Amino acid sequence: MIPEIGNFFLIASFSVATFIFCLATFSYYFEREILDLSTLIYFKFGFVFLSFLALEVSFLFDDFSVLYVASNSNPFLPNYYKISALWGGHEGSMLLFILILSLWIILFALFSKYQSARDKNYLYGFTSLIFMSFAGFTIFTSNPFERLLPVPPLNGTDLNPLLQDFAFTIHPPMLYLGYAGLVIPFAIALGRCIGVKDAWSSRIKKWTTLSWSFLTLGIALGSWWAYYELGWGGWWFWDPVENSSLIPWLIATALIHSAIVTDKRNIFVNWTILLAVLAVIGSFIGMFLVRSGILTSVHTFALDPERGLILLIITLLISIYSFYLFFRADTVPKETTDYTFYSKEFFLLINNALLLILAAVILFGTIYPIIYDIFTGGKSITVGAPYFNLTSVPIAFFIAFFQGYGILTSWGNSKKQKNYYLLLLGIVFLLTFLFTYTLFSYPDIFSFASYLMFAAIISGLVIYIFKNLNNKNLVVNNLGMVTAHFGIAIMILGIGVVSSFSQNKEVIIGKGEFTNLSNYKVKLIEEGKEEFSNYFSEVVQFEVENNVTQKKILLKPEKSFYPASNNVMTESDIYIRPKEDLYISLSEKLESGKWIAKIQIKPFVRLIWIGALIMMIGGFLAVFRRIKYE
Amino acid sequence: MIKIRRNRLYAVLFIVSSSAVAVGLVLIALNQNINLFYSPSELLESGPLKNKSIRIGGLVEKGSLNRVSDSLEVNFIITDLKEKVAVKYSGILPDLFKEDAGVVATGYYDKNNNSFQAFEILAKHDENYEPKEVVNALEGK
Structure with a gap:
């Protein structure tokens, strides 16, 4: 009975989301006032939550007549792992994903105030579109409540032992908090396309930073888990699953920086909207690659090509819909600000271009086996880790250097200012020299590059703080940024040292x-x-x-x-x-x-995860300082 | 207006040149780091160059696994149920590596004595999952 109740509420939430989307669309095209949809948003969350609880109950009471429970649990599994076994497979993790998605939508409903209820309804419409797609996908292709009747097995086949582990219990929820959170900036960006302007760029910045922080933690937890649980001490394998979490992370990082420019200077408007859309599409493509089984990966879900096809269709439809709204919109502001070659704007533009190139290069390496397969008629290849190291390290190297110098520039024009680059270069080389000769006798090219990158970022930060000592407010307000940049520097140092001196x-x-x-x-x-x-x-x-x-x-x-x-x-x-x-x-x-x-x-090796943790803290600092500040 | 255009020019120049560098990197990296997959039958039909690393896959033949006593060196035979290749490997085998189960090995093929020197061995990840290539190799695709 309980699984049926769960299934019922899952379908109910899908129907509510569909209703919200249709109502919002209707309200927009016929320019009608409609009721405030917030209430429905809470109902939707309640329904998914009940459905989630129903599946948890089935796990706790070993209801093996539910196919999903039978294939992911066992009576002898400790209760703690029975709870987390819910997201141990494809179907349950989809349910967790839509639960988290509806949670984000509620947070958005609670904390972002809009002048007109109608405007906010449109944004609910966009979030519900995504919710609807995934809830529908779950119900029709991967329903976790499917029964094994009339003769249920006496015993489940157990949760994969690799997943019976603490880090695993929190890794997927954190990762999904990251992915699902990106839906909020996506909705705000589409809202901007149809004319909802309330503080849109600062909101994109805030929500993206928040979900980026969770995404950072989620990816780092996955890496930490792989390190001690897979048993052989690797912390990153360039596996398709890892890559498909890294690509949205890179796009989200670019989006945060681009939204800062849009917020401050009212330029890069289209670019910010495009990135917000790409971040969500990027995570869809990632989901497609992982769940369709089209690529061989360490993370194996029960594979089903039909599911892959449907995910691909959903991705395509949402892309078409978003780009339709994007291209028909008139978003370019009439008044723009000017900037020069030596300005913060230009450095952030460089950052964005390089981050996206990095994301594209990683995406290409990940899907190259598919392309190769298609063009050679079924020949199978793998792209080795050296490909990714060889391509991503040089690009990351440039990003780090531009980052180090970039934060010293000012908006508009930095030409009249003191040039800090000589000082920066000096400190970089000094730090690198010190590292090389105190830590280890001789470095190879990778570790040497990582020292340089670390030194470039750190010296940029140090000069930044000293330069603004008389302007403490500025440093305090940018504490999140400083912390996050410090985190990436620590992580890069860890990566360089562990790769070279293990x-x-x-x-x-x-x-x-x-x-x-x-x-x-x-x-x-x-x-x-x-x-x-x-x-x-x-x-x-x-x-x-x-x-x-x-x-x-x-x-x-x-x-x-x-x-x-x-x-x-x-x-x-x-x-x-x-x-x-x-x-x-x-x-x-x-x-x-x-x-x-x-x-x-x-x-x-711990610097890698400590670095990620510092980055996450930086993200939270940036978001919560801003809330206070506004 | 001219200023804005000049900015755009700079931006476009930067993006084009850095993309070109990235494409170059990708081409160099792809050239060196692709491992083609062969089944034992395909290996005998059209063996690859001796010094190029490839992957082969199939089943570990029953009774073929033997370890050089008290050392890390193992020998076994990979078969697609039609042809066989003798594999040498020195190192740690994955947990689920066993006879009569699927395996994918990365390494170098020596056509003269139909043997394969592996530097990496992958087995299944869990009981229910078989690498896609192994399934195809056994079906003779």
Whole structure:
């Protein structure tokens, strides 16, 4: 009964969204006053929430007559993971996505005040269009409430063990908060096309920054999860799924910067609208690539080409609709401001161009296998990680340098000002020199590039703060920006160091034997078995001794077996130090009783996620300062 | 007005030149970093250049997996149920790598003795999923 109730409310929310969209469209074309649609927005959220609860209840009570529960849960799964198992597969994650989307729409309804209710109704119409597409997609192609009747299985096939993990429980919700949030600037931009002007650019800036912060956290959580849970210590694989989250992130980053210019100077108007539309279309394309199974990826959802086709059609229809509104609109303001070559406007334009080129290059590498397949009649290729490194690092390098100098420029014209670039260059080289000679003996080209990038951004920020010491308000108001830029610098440094100076060793090791890596002596001292409610594992204890400090600690990597799904998992164990991680994972036990293990040293790897966290905090600071400020 | 046009010119020049650089980078990178996929039958039909890295896929033949005692080196045979290729690999095998299951290996092919030196081995990600290429290779597409 409960799944039927859930299904009913899911359909109800879809109907409400369709109704809102039709009513808003009607009101626009016939220029009629209609009721305030806010109430319906709350109803819609309530319906999705009830539907979500119904599915959670089915999970908690092990209702295996629901196909989705049967294929993603198991009676022995701890309750905590039963709750998160809801977004462990395609159907449930779609439900989570539309729940989060309707939550964003409510936040928008609550916190953005419009002068005329009619104007706001139009924006509800645009958000409901997206909601309607996804709710419809969920109901008709991937309904999580589908039943396995009349004979339900006694047992579920269990949640994929990779997903039975803390980071996974919060990674998809954060990521979806990021993706779904981009729908709000999308609606505001389309609203601008039909003449809703209330503070539109500052609103785009605010909502984009907020969802960008969640997107940043979501991507970083995914990377952190992959690092310790996939078992082999990689933190970014240029996998299609990762790329399709990075592309909307890059577009959203460009959008924030372009909206700043539009807000301040009333230029780049069309460009801001276009980016807001592209950000949403970009995340749709990402969703299409991931869920259609058209690309081979580590993240496998139950694949179904029909779903892919429908997602593609939805993406196309929404693109056509948005571009129709965009091209018929008269958005270019009559009065524009002028700017020169040495102005903040021009630097932000460069930033936008480079970010979009970077996004395009990554998109191209991701879909090249499809293009190749089509043009060679079914020949299959993969584009390796070196492609992405080779193309994205140089572009990112230029972005970092323009970023470092760009924040020192002023609006309009910076020519009459002092030129800081000599000072900037000096500091860059000094910092790079210091890094190279204090951290490690000799750098390779990638780490050297990352030092330069780090130094360029940091010195730009330092000069910025010193230059504006007598104007504290400016620095305080831009604290979010400074923080976020500091975060990306930290992340770049982490990426450079860990990519160049990681060490690893694959060893065959028996009880009582030891091996050395860098400053550590790693000794296998004990083997044992442990049993848990839904799996059992072999645990191997290693004693790690630091040759410098003589400190000893124990690491216990595991090899786990999950009988319900017949799955094997590598659980690594990590000795976390401020300077580096020592990472041990087990491969297999040989006939001789010895283990194959991989021992790795990952210097400063945590800077990558700390950097992302700082960026997120920067985003929040920027948004919430502004709310107070207005 | 002239100023605005001049700004536009600068902007367009910048975008065109940086796009050109990006396209150049893409072409160079694509030239070096594409791995073509072959099934064992295709390998025997039209083997690739010796020094170009490729991917091959199929099933790990039953009974073919053997490890050089107490070392990281393994030998096994990949088959598409028509033809076979002997694969050498030194390193850690994925958790779900086993005999009679799908596998994709990246590495270099030696046509003279029909052997493959792999530097990367991918198996299925979970029990229900089979790499797309493996399915196609087995169906003989």
